[in-house]
Amino acid sequence: QRTVQRFRTAVVRRLKPYGATSKGNAIKVFDAGDTAFNTMWQSIERAEESIWVETYTLDADAVGERTVALLADAAKRGVAVTLVYDEFGSPDTVYTALTNPLIEAGGDVRVFNPLVTWPWKLRTNPFLRNHRKIMVIDNKTAFCGGMNISRHYVSERLGGTGLFRDTHLQVRGPAVFDLLRVLQSTLHHKSCRLIGNVDNYASFDATNGAALHASEQSVFGGPDDTSHEARVQILEENTLHKKRQIQSAIRLAFRAAKSRIFIASPYFTPPTRMQRTIVQAAKRGVDVRVLTTHKSDVPGTVWAGRHVMGVFLRAGVRVYECCPQSLHAKVVTVDGVYGFVGSFNLDYLSSYR
Secondary structure, eight states: OHHHHHHIIIIIHHHGGGSEEEEEEEEEEEOSHHHHHHHHHHHHHHOSSEEEEEESOBOSSHHHHHHHHHHHHHHHTTOEEEEEEETTTOHHHHTSOTTHHHHHTTOEEEEESOSEETTTEEOSOTTOOOOOOEEEETTTEEEEESOOBSGGGSOGGGTOOOOEEOOEEEEESTHHHHHHHHHHHHHTSTTEEEESSOOSGGGOOTHHHHHHHHTOOOOSOOSOTTSSOEEEEEOOEEGGGTEEHHHHHHHHHHHHOSSEEEEEOSSOBOOHHHHHHHHHHHHTTOEEEEEEESSOSSTTHHHHHHHHHHHHHHTTOEEEEEOSSEEOOOEEEETTTEEEESSOOSBHHHHHO
């Protein structure tokens, strides 16, 4: 309790400017894709009013097809369904008719920053990608983290490969509306193109979300994921709008660390300022450990990470490689009281796109 109070005094108040913060949330952590997707699919089946989905990768495979089919079924029973995916991250979807059933059922489907648009025109910034993974059901339950809609995150039992080890969250409480606002910032981005004729965002009513925030309760949360006691901050990274909330918040937490910093990152090549912050923490006696991947879906990233590991090893940082699965989780914990889960990689590319 003293550690919580110290961290709350030193860090929580200084974190507030970086993103919307709320109390009275319930958090559930998924470290297995089968459990995460079964829970999300059940939530889609039970949806009554609205479903909002944002993903970097939407693959035309068993997981993608089942997800789209469930979304189409929801749209048919009158649920307002909105789906946005990144074109570069979803090449299967771009060149197949995967989303057609949802469009035909009255769903709002959008593609983020297509590389080529009609009339033929190349995008001026093809590196501007949407790496978020967010799902919001009825403005009451949300899911976020590192899992894309792809068979590589589930086992063979669900038609997958089990390639990736990742972490995802289920959120209930006022933070749901904060996640929804981040998702909707993508929908009105000039690079987000509407497919079809349905625009759910134009008729969205924000009063439900405002009511959620009015019900904030409790204090800084504990480890029980069934309690409504978690304080949650939603951090947004958007270089185009000069928003670097995630980097700033993580560095602040690292500077406040007293006992331990644990990091899980698949593409671990932190920018210079982040490297310096991690090294300084290790040199002042903080137990810093990094879990990265032994094999990667992105060629060259493992060797790039190993190239910079000497800087951390010389400072006393302990480094581990995850195997046999390929690590895809982006997780940080500090002193056992601060945790970060998301889709932001600690690498140079994420810091500048």
